Structure formats: structure tokens, C-alpha cells
Amino acid sequence: MNDYVFAPPERVSVKVLETKKRFAVNRVFCVGRNYAEHAIEMGFHPNCDKPFYFTKSPSAVIASGSRICYPEATDNFHHEMELVIAIGYGGSKILPDRALSHIFGYACGLDMTRRDLQISLRERGYPWCISKDIDNGAVIGSIRPANMTGHPSKGRIWLSVNDQIRQDSNINQLMWSVPEIVSDLSKFYHLSPGDLIYSGTPSGVGAVLPGDLIQGEIEEVGSISLRIDLR
Numbered sequence: 460m461n462d463y464v465f466a467p468p469e470r471v472s473v474k475v476l477e478t479k480k481r482f483a484v485n486r487v488f489c490v491g492r493n494y495a496e497h498a499i500e501m502g503f504h505p506n507c508d509k510p511f512y513f514t515k516s517p518s519a520v521i522a523s524g525s526r527i528c529y530p531e532a533t534d535n536f537h538h539e540m541e542l543v544i545a546i547g548y549g550g551s552k553i554l555p556d557r558a559l560s561h562i563f564g565y566a567c568g569l570d571m572t573r574r575d576l577q578i579s580l581r582e583r584g585y586p587w588c589i590s591k592d593i594d595n596g597a598v599i600g601s602i603r604p605a606n607m608t609g610h611p612s613k614g615r616i617w618l619s620v621n622d623q624i625r626q627d628s629n630i631n632q633l634m635w636s637v638p639e640i641v642s643d644l645s646k647f648y649h650l651s652p653g654d655l656i657y658s659g660t661p662s663g664v665g666a667v668l669p670g671d672l673i674q675g676e677i678e679e680v681g682s683i684s685l686r687i688d689l690r
């Protein structure tokens with residue numbers, strides 16, 4: 460009980476539908492540019508060569524329905540609506556045709572981004588951390604267990620700001636499919652139960668301002684919302 464010089468932080472966890480038990484978060488991985496239209500809007504050719512990844516701190520995870528303050532150190536705070544994969548069974552070098560059996564379930568996520576910082580870091584060849592790994596910057600809705608509704612491979616994904624649709628696509632537009640992402644990421648990490656993978660955002664990303672209400676939905680996965688307050 461007195462093994463620590465201060466009380467260890469509380470374990471971050473996510474609500475799971477149809478149960479009182481919660482999903483304990485281990486790590487948060489994110490896939491970059493996984494929809495062709497988004498790659499183009501960010502100034503890149505859609506590159507089907509290899510996926511790439513960045514990470515967020517588990518402590519950045521925050522539940523759908525929360526209010527967050529507009530973050531410091533940005534004047535261009537962006538929404539990215541994403542399908543989140545929740546890993547339930549660990550493994551390395553997972554073959555694509557075995558990948559689905561490692562997935563506990565799915566959720567809606569918002570990969571909140573300091574876009575101005577991301578672009579300037581990118582231009583200088585610096586890591587993206589402070590543009591992506593933001594306090595309260597990994598928003599997540601309730602996890603829907605795959606044993607309830609299976610593994611979605613298609614379905615509308617949309618996001619609105621103050622009831623105006625900004626992002627509207629389909630998860631069948633993912634350049635790297637869910638099994639391909641899980642398989643590829645497991646070449647670099649031993650995936651563990653509790654890992655979350657934000658699978659990338661469709662086109663239509665944009666800025667939010669204090670007072671804005673973000674809402675989003677993925678067909679047969681769930682919904683998400685976030686209110687932005689004054690700094």
C-alpha cells in the first residue's frame with residue numbers, strides 16, 4: 460500500500476455495451492492516412508505501400524459525452540472521426556486471417572489534433588507527439604463487443620459540428636482493412652488485451668472552436684460526442 464511515493468494514477472478504462480465490466484486501456488495506437496480522400500486533402504498521394512503509426516498516451520483517453528477545454532498551444536484544433544479497434548487477445552506476427560479473433564470489439568473515436576503544430580513538425584521532420592498526443596485528445600465511445608454484432612467491414616461513418624456534417628464516408632474505404640492493420644501492427648508490437656487502435660479518418664477534417672458540439676456515428680458500431688469549452 461505504501462510502495463509508491465504518490466498514489467498511482469487510476470487505471471484508464473472504457474465502458475462496454477451490455478455489461479457492467481469495463482475495458483482496461485493498455486496502449487493507444489493510431490494509423491495515419493488510411494483513407495485515400497483524407498491523404499489527398501492532407502497533400503499526399505494515397506500510398507498503399509505500407510501503413511504508418513503514431514501513439515497516444517492511455518491517459519489521453521476520455522469518454523464520449525465529455526466536455527474538454529480548447530487546448531493550449533494551438534489555433535487550429537481539428538476533429539478526426541475514426542473506427543477504433545479494441546484488442547482482447549494478445550499476439551505477435553498475427554496472420555491477417557487470424558486477426559479478427561484477437562479483437563474484443565469496436566468503438567467510435569475522435570483523434571483530436573493540433574493541426575497547425577502537426578504541419579509545422581512534419582515540415583521540419585520532427586516527431587508528431589505534441590500535435591497528436593494531447594491531454595483529452597483520444598475520445599472514445601462505448602465499446603461494442605464483436606460477439607454481439609460481429610466485425611464491421613462496411614458502414615457509414617460521419618461526423619457533424621453543430622449539426623453540420625463535416626465528414627461522411629464508409630469504413631469500406633479504409634485503405635488498410637481492420638485485419639491488415641492488426642496483422643501489420645503486430646509485426647512491431649506484441650499486441651496485448653487493452654490495446655486500442657484508431658484506424659484513421661476519412662476526409663473532411665476541420666477546425667473546432669470553443670462552444671462547438673461534435674457528434675459522430677459509425678453504422679452498427681455506435682456514436683460519439685464531445686463539447687469544446689473555452690480554454
Ligand code: MN
Pocket residue numbers: 489490491539541570657659660
Ligand atoms: Mn487520425
